Amino acid sequence: MAAPAEEKFTTERIIAWHRWHDKLLSFRLTRPEGYRFTPGQFARLGLPLGNGGFVWRAYSMVSANWDEHLEFYSIVVPDGLFTSRLALLGVGSEVLLDKHANGFFTVDRLPDGKDLWLLATGTGLAPYLSILQDPDVWQRFGHIVLVHGVRQRDDLTYQNEIRALTTHELWAEHGHKLRYLPVVTRDAPDGVLNQRLPALLANGELARSANLLLSPASSRFMICGNPAMVEATHRQLMSMGYQLSRLRAPGQIVLENGW
Ligand SMILES: Cc1cc2nc3c(=O)[nH]c(=O)nc-3n(C[C@H](O)[C@H](O)[C@H](O)COP(=O)(O)OP(=O)(O)OC[C@H]3O[C@@H](n4cnc5c(N)ncnc54)[C@H](O)[C@@H]3O)c2cc1C
Ligand SMILES: NC(=O)c1ccc[n+]([C@@H]2O[C@H](COP(=O)([O-])OP(=O)(O)OC[C@H]3O[C@@H](n4cnc5c(N)ncnc54)[C@H](OP(=O)(O)O)[C@@H]3O)[C@@H](O)[C@H]2O)c1
Known part of the structure; x- marks a missing residue:
């Protein structure tokens, strides 16, 4: 990604730092006055390369749009240009x-x-943590199902924050609407879903676990993460009668590739 011209960016400072394990971390940045976003959007973050240039990467906002800081959740790719730094x-x-x-x-x-x-x-998971701090979203839907698929159980991060969402004072009367479904594909504990998301949609396990019926009239889907997963999940949903939502042709699905 080319570096934006100098006047297009600000220099922020890390004010909190959390290492979940060697491959996953979260951090908070100071938020400049006037920085606006809609939950689900991403920021572009830059780091110096040491040769006068910068490396820029897209990062979904984790924090609420009303928070004073900006929080991000990051993978660490050992030889990744951005994340190794x-x-x-x-x-x-x-x-x-x-x-x-x-x-x-x-x-x-x-x-x-x-x-x-x-x-x-x-x-x-990152954009959903911001979306789930938008009071309008809690009002608008009857149920909200957060499905987080990971390889290993220690990749199931943000457990306390997800639990706390159900009792937040800004949408307390709607907190009961949230159903959280963790999915662990490589070392799932007993009782935790352990197949990939397209398979769990195809065999009805996701709907059963959430105790909800799926139908194009009532179900709306957002998909974000591994691009191969996004494609396979999109294809599975299309085979079940769902469509991408477009400006002139509203459908039931919106998606974003995680890289
Ligand atoms: C719209 C958008 C939003 C994004 N939001 C986030 C975010 O919130 N958190 C985040 O960590 N990354 C996010 N990314 C990916 C991010 O921009 C970088 O790719 C990532 O930080 C790795 O940068 P890198 O330079 O170290 O490695 P890169 O050279 O960018 O990537 C090297 C390889 O690492 C793998 N990879 C990259 N990103 C991820 C990832 N997130 N999870 C698993 N494998 C990955 C891929 O195989 C990729 O080919 C987002 C990307 C896009 C397009
Ligand atoms: N714990 C770790 O070792 C660890 C943790 C984080 C990141 N990483 C590194 O970071 C990179 C990506 O990490 P990640 O955790 O985000 O991995 P990922 O490969 O995107 O896996 C996350 C989840 O997506 C599933 N998935 C992968 N491809 C899919 C597809 N085509 N369709 C449907 N589901 C699919 C995985 O299932 P499967 O398990 O069946 O593949 C897993 O449940 C990897 O290169 C990895 O080396 C490693």
Whole structure:
């Protein structure tokens, strides 16, 4: 990604840092006054390469759009240009932030429906953590199902935060609408779903676990994560009668590739 011109970014500071394990971390940046975003959008973050240039990468916002900071959730790719540098930082380090948020992975792209299904693998969880801090989303849907598919059980991050969503004072009367379905494909504990998301849709296990009926009239889907998963899940949903939602032809699905 080419570096934006200098006046297009601000220099922010890391104010909190959390290492989930060697491949996953979260961090908070100072938020410049006037930085606006819609939950589901992503920021562009930049780090210096040491040769006068910068590396820029897209990062979904985890934090609420009303938070004073910006939170991000990151993979660490050992030889990744951005994340191998990010992993060496900590509280006080500087990160560049493009002044404008980007992206169309937002709930307003979906027409009204009864149930909102938020399907993620890996760091594809990030945009949903922001979306789930939008009071309008809690009001708009009858049920919200957050499905997080990961390889290993220690990749199931943000457990406390997800639990806390159900009792948040801004949408307390709607907290009961959330159903959280963790999926672990490689070392699942007993009782935890252990197949890939397209298979769980095809065999009815996701719907059964959420205790909901799926139908194009009532179900709305967001899909984010591994691009191969996004494609396979999209294809599975199309075979079940669902369509991508477009500006002139509203459907039941919006999606975003995680890289
Ligand atoms: C719209 C959008 C939003 C994104 N949001 C996030 C986010 O919130 N958190 C995040 O960690 N990344 C996110 N990414 C990916 C991010 O932009 C970088 O690709 C990632 O930080 C790795 O950068 P890198 O330079 O170290 O490696 P890259 O050279 O960018 O990637 C190297 C390889 O690592 C793998 N990879 C890259 N990103 C991921 C990932 N997130 N999970 C698993 N494998 C990955 C892929 O196989 C990729 O080919 C997003 C990408 C897009 C397009
Ligand atoms: N714990 C770890 O070792 C660890 C943790 C994080 C990241 N990483 C590294 O980071 C990279 C990506 O990490 P990630 O955790 O986000 O992995 P990922 O490969 O995207 O896996 C996340 C989840 O998506 C599933 N998945 C993968 N491809 C799919 C497809 N085509 N269709 C449907 N589901 C699919 C995986 O199932 P399957 O398990 O069946 O593939 C897993 O449940 C990898 O290169 C990995 O080396 C490793």
